Amino acid sequence: MRRAPDPADLEPVAPYGGRPLPPARTRWGRWIQRRVPLDLEALRYYSNEPVPNHLKHWWWCLGGTPAMLFTVQAATGILLSFYYVPDPSQAYESIKRISDVVPFGLFLRSLHRWSSNLMIAAVVLHMMRVFFTGAYRKPRELNWMIGIGLLGVTLFFGFTGYSLVYEQLSYWGATVAGNLTQAVPFVGTYLARLLRGGEMIGDNTLTRFFILHIGILPALMTGLLGGHILLFRLHGVTEFEFESPRLRAPAEQRTFPFFPDHMLTELIIGLGLAFVLTCLAVIFPVGLAEKADPLVTPAHIKPEWYFFWTFRWLKLTGLTFAVLSIGFIGFLAFVWPFIDAAIRRRRPASELSVRIGAVAVLVLVVLTLWEALATH
Numbered sequence: 001m002r003r004a005p006d007p008a009d010l011e012p013v014a015p016y017g018g019r020p021l022p023p024a025r026t027r028w029g030r031w032i033q034r035r036v037p038l039d040l041e042a043l044r045y046y047s048n049e050p051v052p053n054h055l056k057h058w059w060w061c062l063g064g065t066p067a068m069l070f071t072v073q074a075a076t077g078i079l080l081s082f083y084y085v086p087d088p089s090q091a092y093e094s095i096k097r098i099s100d101v102v103p104f105g106l107f108l109r110s111l112h113r114w115s116s117n118l119m120i121a122a123v124v125l126h127m128m129r130v131f132f133t134g135a136y137r138k139p140r141e142l143n144w145m146i147g148i149g150l151l152g153v154t155l156f157f158g159f160t161g162y163s164l165v166y167e168q169l170s171y172w173g174a175t176v177a178g179n180l181t182q183a184v185p186f187v188g189t190y191l192a193r194l195l196r197g198g199e200m201i202g203d204n205t206l207t208r209f210f211i212l213h214i215g216i217l218p219a220l221m222t223g224l225l226g227g228h229i230l231l232f233r234l235h236g237v238t239e240f241e242f243e244s245p246r247l248r249a250p251a252e253q254r255t256f257p258f259f260p261d262h263m264l265t266e267l268i269i270g271l272g273l274a275f276v277l278t279c280l281a282v283i284f285p286v287g288l289a290e291k292a293d294p295l296v297t298p299a300h301i302k303p304e305w306y307f308f309w310t311f312r313w314l315k316l317t318g319l320t321f322a323v324l325s326i327g328f329i330g331f332l333a334f335v336w337p338f339i340d341a342a343i344r345r346r347r348p349a350s351e352l353s354v355r356i357g358a359v360a361v362l363v364l365v366v367l368t369l370w371e372a373l374a375t376h
């Protein structure tokens with residue numbers, strides 16, 4: 001026999017301080033609604049934003065790609081951390097064990113490494129699309145600045161992760177990074193000591209890199225990503241002048257719903273990524289070079305490819321100038337929307353920003369290729 005609903009359960013329920021919700025139709029629905037009084041209408045409104053038509057093409061949706069790869073990093077990273085030992089006397093051996101003994105260990109390591117490389121490439125491509133389409137302009141300056149924070153965190157993830165392997169090149173790469181940090185005026189000595197846990201790379205360093213890599217950076221990334229998503233949700237994704245005939249059309253024709261249409265595009269990108277990552281991890285599994293030896297400096301120290309340009313710049317200009325100029329370039333990138341606004345106030349039709357961006361990309365590519373091909 002069906003039990004009659006408790007009259008109290010038919011009373012409208014309201015989220016704390018919010019408007020009363022219409023009671024759910026089923027008993028189970030009402031049971032859940034009492035315990036989780038979510039305003040589904042509001043949730044639908046905030047999660048189902050209209051997105052401009054150009055997002056039907058994958059190359060405009062490059063922002064979702066690093067977000068997906070970050071989830072791959074988190075999942076594979078948690079599994080790897082079950083076996084990794086952040087101690088100089090055991091780190092290398094634990095990675096060897098993951099690669100040779102742990103079931104699927106090499107596959108997980110390869111996924112983690114390949115996904116980190118793809119994530120860095122995707123962040124750079126997404127940043128280039130935002131830059132060259134001027135999508136950072138008013139009122140999206142803050143989201144650009146959060147984006148620069150995301151770029152910094154992504155690169156720091158790569159640096160700390162590579163250093164954890166404790167092979168010769170990662171050890172000596174970390175040594176050079178420590179020297180670069182030390183060359184920062186006024187605070188460099190303290191920063192380098194904080195990073196290394198001493199005057200040199202030593203027993204404390206790996207623990208610090210590990211805590212950064214699995215605790216501090218993921219928390220920072222999650223917080224910054226939350227802010228990034230909130231802001232582009234509140235402003236909407238930029239609609240462009242090349243869509244000008246459409247921009248005069250009513251909103252429903254200029255845009256399409258986030259759910260399910262845009263989610264479907266993202267799902268297809270996600271499946272493509274999963275396929276590419278699996279192929280890369282299986283066909284090109286990550287290797288393990290010789291163990292770090294603090295007493296033997298390798299003939300050619302090379303970092304990961306995304307830091308090639310800094311190494312070449314360092315070789316060309318010297319330690320102090322390299323540190324100051326890279327810091328200055330980082331600062332310019334951070335405040336770029338305001339510099340661009342100042343340029344456009346004086347010369348509204350100016351394409352100077354695009355030219356500056358093109359030169360910056362060219363210089364980065366040349367420095368990267370130069371370092372990649374150089375033998376010293």
Ligand code: HEM
Pocket residue numbers: 060061062063064065066067123126127130135136140143144145146147148150151154225228232236237238
């Ligand atoms: C982990 C890194 C990042 C993730 C996951 C991410 C994610 C996203 C997503 C999903 C969008 C929506 C539109 C799109 O897909 O293109 C977006 C928009 C945006 N992102 Fe990012 N982003 C990241 C890094 C960056 C960086 C490095 C910058 C620039 C420095 C940046 C600046 C922006 C701006 C200004 C928008 C608004 C674009 C518009 O309105 O058309 N983001 N981001």
